[in-house]
Amino acid sequence: MAEALLNIVGVRRTFSAGEQELTVLKNINLQIHRGEMIAIIGASGSGKSTLMNILGCLDKPTKGSYFINGQDTSAMDEDELAALRREHFGFIFQRYHLLSDLTALGNVEVPALYANQGQQSRQEKAKKLLTRLGLGDRLEHKPNQLSGGQQQRVSIARALINGGDVILADEPTGALDSSSGEEMMKLLRELHRDGHTIILVTHDPNIAEFADRVIEIKDGEIIGDTPNFNKPSRSAEEGCQRVAESKDSEDKAHDPKTHDPKIHYPKTYETQKAKSGINWSRYLEALKMALIAMSNNRLRTFLTMLGIIIGIASVVSVVALGAGSQQSIMDNIASMGTNTIEIKPGTGRGDRRSGRVRTLTAEDANALKILPFVDSVTPTVRANVAIRYSNETVTGSVQGVGTEYFRVRGYTLAQGQYFGEDSVETLEQVAVIDANTEQELFPDGDALGSVIFLGRLPVRVIGVTDPIESVSDNSDELNIWLPYTTVSGRIYRQNYVSDITVRVAANVSSDVAEQGIISLLSMRHGVVDFFTINTDTVRKSIEKTSETMTLLISAIAFISLLVGGIGVMNIMLVSVTERTGEIGIRIAVGARQTDIMRQFLIEAVLVCFCGGALGIGLAYLVGVIFTYTGSDFQMIYSSSSIIAAFACSTLIGILFGYLPARNAAKLNPIEALSRD
Structure with missing residues (x-):
């Protein structure tokens, strides 16, 4: 035998x-x-x-x-x-054990899919078997659309496909x-x-x-x-x-x-x-099955995604808010003149001989303009004179400056105009005053065209600046600005300047710029008879504080992302419990443990990936809302943060999807089938 x-x-x-x-x-x-x-x-x-x-x-x-x-x-x-x-082996179960998400054709194909048969080949076999069993007109019907006898015949076709x-x-x-x-x-x-x-x-x-x-x-x-x-x-x-x-x-x-x-x-x-x-077609089929499962359980899928959506939106929004706020702060402090370098005569602040050093000139300022990192330059000549208008005499700051002074210090014009290069060349007796001076001398607001006396020198007011908060000037002080040549030639009759102020371009390190300025002036003078004051310290402090706050808020957002990942794991574990019968069927028809793990892991990664995409979309929506509120503040989105968000959401899917996927793969098929 x-x-x-x-x-x-x-x-x-x-x-x-x-x-x-x-x-x-x-x-x-x-x-x-x-x-x-x-x-x-x-x-x-x-x-x-x-x-x-x-x-x-x-x-x-x-x-x-x-x-x-x-x-x-x-x-x-x-x-x-x-x-x-x-x-x-081919199994014909008493309770049919068909996958409710798949059609009759899809159910019959499952064992052939796990046997690595091509899509066209297995579909042709499945159609031939179903047609032979009298179900040629029921290929696209799902189990709940078939009678008991028809479902049993589908299970027979599934048993014969391989x-x-x-x-x-x-x-x-x-x-x-x-x-x-x-x-x-x-x-x-x-x-x-x-x-x-x-x-x-x-x-x-x-x-x-x-x-x-x-x-x-x-x-x-x-x-x-x-x-x-x-x-x-x-x-x-x-x-x-x-x-x-x-x-x-x-x-x-x-x-x-x-x-x-x-x-x-x-x-x-x-x-x-x-x-x-390794067979990449398995991954493609697992992806299709994951999409079907997600589509048939839309609410559960959305709830699973919700934690990831909120976490990713928080991370991207916080980074964009941090970049936007930092940019806004940098713009504000730049307008306050904090990214400037002042050049003064002498060897330092305590040099008592600095008043006798008269080597800084307007030509030095013109030479500094050609440096690539220089945004604007102004020489300054300070005048110690009384300010008089009509019967009123006040004390204030009178400075002779260059035409770029107002950009260097970040002033904006409220009314009138600034003086130009022609005024500098002709020593024109014109002045720009600040809002404090206007309020003190011209309470009725008729400053433009009025003549004030600086000592004995009459000057005509041609412009008034907006109020400004400056870290280097007293906000309550009265300020009057004239062309520096007017002060040097008509008040003091001197050819040197008190100091030079350089505004450094925003994208350049102030320390590097300072070294470049020192090198140029040392070469021009042949000796270091000046010193510099770098006022960028404030900006650096604010930048550091801003980065610390962004890091802190990002850490909080990351925690929310972590909580979202744990939520994904919990719901995927529940999903494994709910789909125990499906897992048992797949194992019974020949799925490997790796096949089951792959399907659930891809599903978790797909949920997190889609959640990441929706989270990024939500973050951009927040930015649009900011724009429509009319606020000058803008969120600045970083491509690196978006890429990191996608990578993070995918990593969360892998990390937090692994345990549910492993649990699904290790289910006992008998116990799983009995829970269907």
Whole structure:
């Protein structure tokens, strides 16, 4: 006699029931030959379903051995057992166990998908099988749109898609009416005639009448193994001969390009292991399944994304707010003249001889203008004179300055005009006053065109500046500015200046600029008879404070992102619990642990990635709202922060999706199927 296809030797199966052990199978010995049709019959709780699960590699014996075509299954790892379920066994479950999210065609394709068959090939096979089973017009119907008999036929097609050498049918007519039940048994007999090994599990003696052998089991023990004398019996050799004849007839009747030959069991399982290598089509299919699952559970998906959306929006918005606020602060302090370098005569602030050093000139200021990092330059000549208008005499600051002085110090014009280069060249007696001076001398606001006296020198007011907050000037002081040549030539009659002020370009380091200024003036003078005062310290302090605040708020936003990631993990764990039945079905039809893990991990990453995209969109929406409020403040978005946000959301998906995905992959298929 030929070697048994399935051989169970001394199998015992026990389950833990609290502190006790429940023995379901006791010392089972059973041989099943290729091409047989076997019925395992027994009452509920007798152990027949457990025996079927062991035969189908859904469960493992506690003790004893199970050989498939001479190969010991106890020496096989999970992927090799999955390959057996996928490529050699076909399951027909009593409750159908179809995936509710997929169509009839999609359900039939699943085992072929895990067998790495191409999309076109598996679709053609699935359509051919469903059409053969009378469901050619129901290909795109989902399980809830099919009757019980139709769902059972879909499960048969799924069992046959990869060949289904051994068909295991658990109570195949239990959920069907009598007419559908008869049709089901007719289909199983046809499959038997085609050479499939059929194993029926039933409690109905009438169903057992269709089998070649009837295995009766009671209380976990086989109490009968008898041939069915109501139909002709076949030996194992005859069964093999009929399989070969059936295969030959099929080869002749079908095109070899489209015909699926019967799969024969290999002596080793290296071929299955080779198939489990990297295949990018699996990732694509896992992505499709993840999209289907997300689409069919939109509310749960959105709630899962919500934490990521808020976290990513917070991070991007905080970075944009920080950059915007820093830019706004820098603009403000630049207008206050804090990015300036003052050049004074002498060797330092305490040099008592500095008043006698008269080497700084307007030509030095003109020479500094050509430096690339210089934004603007002004020489300054200070005058110590009384300010008089009509009968009122006040004390204030009178300065002779260059035309770029108002840009250097960040002043803006409220009314009138500034003096120009022609006024400097002609020593014109014109003046620009600040708001304090206007309020003090011209309370009625008629300053323009009025003449005031600076000592004995009459000057005409041509402009009034806006109020300004300056870190270097007293905000309450009265300020009057004239062309520096007017002060030097008409008041003091001197050719030197009191000091020179340089405004440094915003994108240049003030320290580097200071060294450049010192080098140029040292070369012009031949000696260092001046010193510099860098007023950029305030800007640096504000920048540092701004960066610290941005870092602090970003840390808070990151915490919210972390909380969102934990939320993703929790909801994905709940999702695994909710979809336990689906996972069990996929494992039963041949999914590897890596297939299950890949699907749930891709789903978690996809949820986080989409959440990241929506979060960035929300951050931009916040910026639009800021713009429409009419505020001068603008959020400045950084491409690096956006890229980091996407990377962060993807990383969260991987980190927090791994545990749920691993839990899903390690589910026991029997327990998973029972929770469907």
